[in-house]
Amino acid sequence: MNKKIIISLFxxxxxxxxxxxxxxxxxxxxxxxxxxxxxxxxxxxxxxxTPNVDRIANEGIRFNNGHSSSATCSPSRYAxxxxxxxxxxxxxxxxxxxxxIIDTSQQTLxxxxxxxxxxxxxxxxxxxxxxxxxxxxxxxxxxxxNEVGFDYSYIMPDTQDRVPTVYIENGLVKxxxxxxxxxxxxxxxxxxxxxxxxxxxxxTTKWHHGHFNTIVNGISRIGFMKGGKKAHxxxxxxxxHFLDITKSYIxxxxxxxxxxxxxxxxxxxxxxxHPRFVGKSGMGPRGDVIVELDWCIGELYxxxxxxxxxxxxxxxxxxxxxxxxxDGYYDDAVEKLGDHTPSxxxxxxxxxxxxxxxxxxxxxxxxxxxxxNVSNKLISQIDLFNSLSSIIGSDQKTHDGExxxxxxxxxxxxxxxxxxxxAFGKTALKMKNWVLIPPYKGSAVSRYTNVELxxxxxxxxxxxxxxxxxxxxxxxxxxxKFIELLETYNEIINN
Ligand code: NG6
Ligand code: CA
Numbered sequence: 001m002n003k004k005i006i007i008s009l010f011x012x013x014x015x016x017x018x019x020x021x022x023x024x025x026x027x028x029x030x031x032x033x034x035x036x037x038x039x040x041x042x043x044x045x046x047x048x049x050t051p052n053v054d055r056i057a058n059e060g061i062r063f064n065n066g067h068s069s070s071a072t073c074s075p076s077r078y079a080x081x082x083x084x085x086x087x088x089x090x091x092x093x094x095x096x097x098x099x100x101i102i103d104t105s106q107q108t109l110x111x112x113x114x115x116x117x118x119x120x121x122x123x124x125x126x127x128x129x130x131x132x133x134x135x136x137x138x139x140x141x142x143x144x145x146n147e148v149g150f151d152y153s154y155i156m157p158d159t160q161d162r163v164p165t166v167y168i169e170n171g172l173v174k175x176x177x178x179x180x181x182x183x184x185x186x187x188x189x190x191x192x193x194x195x196x197x198x199x200x201x202x203x204t205t206k207w208h209h210g211h212f213n214t215i216v217n218g219i220s221r222i223g224f225m226k227g228g229k230k231a232h233x234x235x236x237x238x239x240x241h242f243l244d245i246t247k248s249y250i251x252x253x254x255x256x257x258x259x260x261x262x263x264x265x266x267x268x269x270x271x272x273x274h275p276r277f278v279g280k281s282g283m284g285p286r287g288d289v290i291v292e293l294d295w296c297i298g299e300l301y302x303x304x305x306x307x308x309x310x311x312x313x314x315x316x317x318x319x320x321x322x323x324x325x326x327d328g329y330y331d332d333a334v335e336k337l338g339d340h341t342p343s344x345x346x347x348x349x350x351x352x353x354x355x356x357x358x359x360x361x362x363x364x365x366x367x368x369x370x371x372x373n374v375s376n377k378l379i380s381q382i383d384l385f386n387s388l389s390s391i392i393g394s395d396q397k398t399h400d401g402e403x404x405x406x407x408x409x410x411x412x413x414x415x416x417x418x419x420x421x422x423a424f425g426k427t428a429l430k431m432k433n434w435v436l437i438p439p440y441k442g443s444a445v446s447r448y449t450n451v452e453l454x455x456x457x458x459x460x461x462x463x464x465x466x467x468x469x470x471x472x473x474x475x476x477x478x479x480x481k482f483i484e485l486l487e488t489y490n491e492i493i494n495n
Contacts, residue, residue, distance in 0.1 A: 024116065024117075024392050024393070025257070025312050025313055025314045025366060025391070025392070026257055026258050026259070026260070026312060026313040026314070027258075027259045027260070027313070027314050027316070027392075028260045028262060028300075028313060028314070028316070029080075029260070029262065029316045029318070029384070030262045030264065030297060030300070030315065030316065031077075031080070031124075031261065031262065031263045031320060032264050032293060032317075032318070032319040032320070033073065033125055033263075033264060033266060033267070033268040033319070033320055034073075034267055034268045034319065034320070034321060034323055034324055034350055035266070035293070035319035035323065036319070036323025036342035036343050036344065036349065036361075037322070037323075037342075037343060037344040037346060037356060037359050037360055038323070038341040038342050038343055038345075038346075039267070039290055039342050040053050040054070040361040041053075041054050042054040042057035042062055042363075043062070043064070043344060043361065045341050045344035046339075046340040046341045046342060046344070047339050047340045047341075048281060048287055048290055048291075048340055049291075050290065050293075050294040051294065052294045052295065052297045052298030052301060053294050053297055053361070053363070055298075055301070056297070056301060056315060056317060056363055056365045057317075057363045057365075058372060059365055059367070060363055060364050060366070060372065060373075061364045061365075061370060061372070061373045061374070061375055061408075061409075061411040062373075062374045063362035063363065063364075063377070063379055064374065064375065064376050065359070065376050065377060065379065066318065066360060066361070066380070067358045067359055067360065067379070067380045067381065067419060067421070068080075068318065068320055068322075068358045068360050068380075068381050069085065069086055069358070069381055069382045070086050070320075070321060070423065071321045071322060071350055071353065071358050071421075071422065071424075072094050072320075072321055072350065072424065073094060073125075073127050073320045073321060074086075074092060074094050074095045074101060074128055074129070075087075075092045075094075076320040076321055076358075076381065077126075077128055077263075077320060078092040078101055078102065078128060079092075079381060079382045079400075080109070080320075080381045080384060081102065081108050081110070081128070081148070081261075082102060082106055082107065082109070082385070082398065083109070083382055083385030083386060083398030083399075083400060083401035084106075084399065084401075085382065085420055086422055087420070087425060087493075089101065091129075093424075093425060094127075095128065095158055096162060096186055096223065097158065097162070097163075097184065097186045097223060098129040099130070099131055099132045099133060100129045100130055100132060100143050100147070101128045102128055102129075104143050104147045107396060107398065108149045109149070109259070109261075109384065109385050110122075110148065110149030110150045110259060111149035112149075112385065112389055112394055112396045113259035113388075115396070116257075116392050116394050117256075118257045118258055118259045118392075119151055119253045119256055119258040119259070120149055120152070120258070120259045120260075121151060121152040121153065121259070121260050121261065122145050122152075122154070122155060122261040122263060123153075123154045123155075123242055123245050123246045123249060123260070123261070123262055123263065124154075124155065124261075124263030124264055125155070125160075125264070125268075126144070126145060126153070126156065126157055126158070126168075127156075127157075127158050127159060128145075130143075130144045130157055130168075131143065131144070135184070137164060137166075137173050137176070137181075137182040137183070137184060138173070138176065138178075138181045138182060141171045141172070141173075142171055146170055146171060152170065152249065153168070153169065153170055153171075154167060154168075154169045154170075154242075154245050155167065155169075156233070156238075156265060159265075159268060160235065160238070160269070160272070161219075161221055161222055161268070161269050161328065161329075162221055162223055163186075163213070163214055163216075163221050163224065163225035164182060164184045164223075164228065165216045165217075165221065165225065165232050165233050165235075166182065166228060166231040166232060166233060167231075167241075173228065173231050175230045175231045176228050176230065176231040177228075177230050177231075180227050180228060180229055180230065181228065182225070182227045182228030182231060183227055183228075184223065184224070184225050184226075185223065185225075186222075186223045186224070188224065189213070189214075189224045190226035193214060193224070194215055195212060195214060195215065195224075196211060196212035196213060196214075196220020196221075197213075197220075199215065202215055202218065203215065203218055203219065203220060204217075204218030205218060205270055205330070205331065206329065206330045207220050207328060207329055207330075208326055208328055208329055208330050208448075209328050209448045210222060210328045210448075211269075211328045214226075216232055217232070217234065219235065219270045219272070219329075235270065236272050236273070236274050238265055239264070239265070239266065239273075239274060239289075239293070239296055240274060242262070242264065242265070242296075243299055243300065246260070246262050246300060247299070247303050250300075250303055251307070254307050254309060262300065264293055266289040266290060266292060266293040267286050267289045267290050267293065267323075268327070269327040269328055269331070270329050270331070271284075271285035271286050271289045271329075271331050271333070272285070273285055273289045273292050274292060277289070277291050277292040277295070282336070282338070283332075283336045283337060283340060284331060284332030284333060284335070284336035285331045285333070286325065286331065286332075286333040286336075287336070287340070297317070301315075310368075311366075311367045311368045311369075313366065313367075314364065314365070314366040314370075314388075314391070314409075315364070315365040315366065316362075316364050316365075316384070317361060317363040317364075317365075318360055318361060318362045318363070318381060319360040319361055320360075321350045321351075321357065321358065321360070322342075322343060322346075322348065322349045322350045322352065322356040322357045323343055323350060324349050324351070324449050324451060325337065325449070326448070326449055328448070343356035344356070344359075346359050346468065346469065347452060347469050347471075348451060348452045348453070348454060348470075349451045349452075350449070350451060351423055351424065351446060351451050351453055352423055352451050352452055352453050353421060353423045353426055353427075353437050353453065353454030353455075354437075354452055354453075354470055355435070355464070355468070357421065357423050357454070358421050362379065362381075364408055366409065370410070371410070373410065373411035373412070374411065375407065375411030375412070377407055377411070377413075377416075378415045378416045378417070378419065378430070378432075379404055379408070379416060380416055380419050382401050382419075383401050383403070383404045383408075383416060384401070384408075385398050385401045386402055386403040386405075387402075387403055387404045387407075387408045388405075389403075390403045390405040391408070402416055404416065417431060417432060418430070418431045418488060418492060420492055420493065421435075423453070426438075426440050426454070426455075427489075427493060428454070429485055429489040431488055433465040434461065434462065434463055434464070434485055435460075435461070435462045435464060435470065436459065436460070436461050436485035436486060436489055437454050437456070437461075437462075438459060438489070439456060439457050439458055439459055440454070440455040440456070441455065441457075458475065459475050459482065459486070460473045461473060461474045461475040461478060461481065461482050463478070463481075
């Protein structure tokens with residue numbers, strides 16, 4: 001073969017490989033924190049307005065029966081990223097300065113994408129633990145998101161109400177100065193620094209339960225922190241900050257397939273809307289940060305539109321768990337709620353085994369590929385691993401997930417039949433239109449958050465078709481159903 005032929009063959013091969021690459025859609029998971037089923041106006045439940053999310057929902061598919069894998073954050077995120085039920089891992093519980101919950105040898109969504117030549121990034125809330133053992137925030141923190149498959153990570157380590165209140169970029173605390181090291185403890189205070197408990201006069205937002213340790217920006221947090229002043233985040237600018245980083249990430253990666261986990265902090269506490277959103281909802285900070293979240297999602301959509309990426313991008317919007325009003329600060333969430341219904345018609349909320357603990361907004365959008373639809377079929381975030389894997393032509397699968405790719409892209413087709421729901425390590429079974437909640441100790445209603453948790457000394461059986469608000473326990477009258485669900489529950493839990 002002469003040189004010319006070899007060069008043109010090589011060029012043709014290169015072109016072919018580039019073409020097949022471009023067929024792989026970008027995938028963006030937009031993940032809200034504590035956003036309820038009724039908080040998105042496209043769901044026609046509450047009184048808040050979310051026009052940007054609604055637009056995406058109306059152009060795409062609105063799933064009415066979409067679930068997160070847990071009623072709290074870390075376990076839900078664990079399941080989303082690993083396709084594995086969180087109750088299989090005893091460490092998959094709400095992280096407060098914990099070690100990395102995902103094993104670095106485990107298969108993960110970002111690793112799956114990476115293997116298929118995607119660029120991968122997480123921007124926003126992580127809350128899956130960092131390091132292994134005591135963390136030194138003044139050196140590179142490993143393992144973390146980069147060690148489980150993200151090429152790029154720009155994160156809030158745990159939650160907005162937990163220390164350290166700093167961003168971490170690829171394992172390094174952003175803007176940290178050598179002369180002012182950062183120390184963190186969840187046990188003891190440093191040098192008698194003021195806390196929310198000892199110095200309430202320094203607070204701009206008062207704590208209601210928990211959240212009474214180190215004060216940053218007038219808000220006391222969970223845990224103690226000292227130093228690292230230059231690195232402290234500004235709460236009111238957090239949404240803009242994550243959005244800016246997200247936009248520039250998209251700009252830099254627009255020519256290759258990318259998987260982006262845009263993990264928003266709203267409407268988790270402390271709710272700190274930028275001043276331009278203050279008062280916009282009439283519902284106080286909780287409503288205002290949802291308006292802010294909606295604006296951010298609109299900006300992200302615009303960015304994709306401007307860069308001509310909408311036709312090559314699958315967008316998924318969901319939330320890590322159901323809604324809560326009072327989650328530890330006096331912020332008028334209860335007082336200013338009015339007629340709004342964050343849980344929609346469903347019972348419970350964040351922390352609950354009842355439906356609203358995990359039944360969350362779930363929307364897919366892919367211009368030109370996904371046709372507008374509304375789907376009542378059951379789908380869980382735990383299915384995203386297998387479904388996305390199938391969509392991009394990979395053969396990787398997880399044990400607990402199902403491949404619901406056609407449901408995800410059309411709203412029709414095979415749905416999930418059985419799903420284990422989880423809240424605080426307690427589990428329940430949803431099977432078709434039935435839910436079985438085993439007996440659990442603990443109060444029926446949380447005395448702090450006022451959420452109905454689902455605990456009862458009896459088994460509870462509900463038929464969601466007739467009774468979506470789970471008011472009537474059918475355990476005594478539907479004996480056969482009860483036994484069927486109990487056997488199925490035991491079978492899944494023990495496998
Ligand atoms: C709880 C916090 C709550 C919230 C939650 C995590 C107290 C009393 N409550 O422990 O405010 O931070 O953890 O929420 O401290 S999640 O959405 O990240 O799971
Ligand atoms: Ca959450």
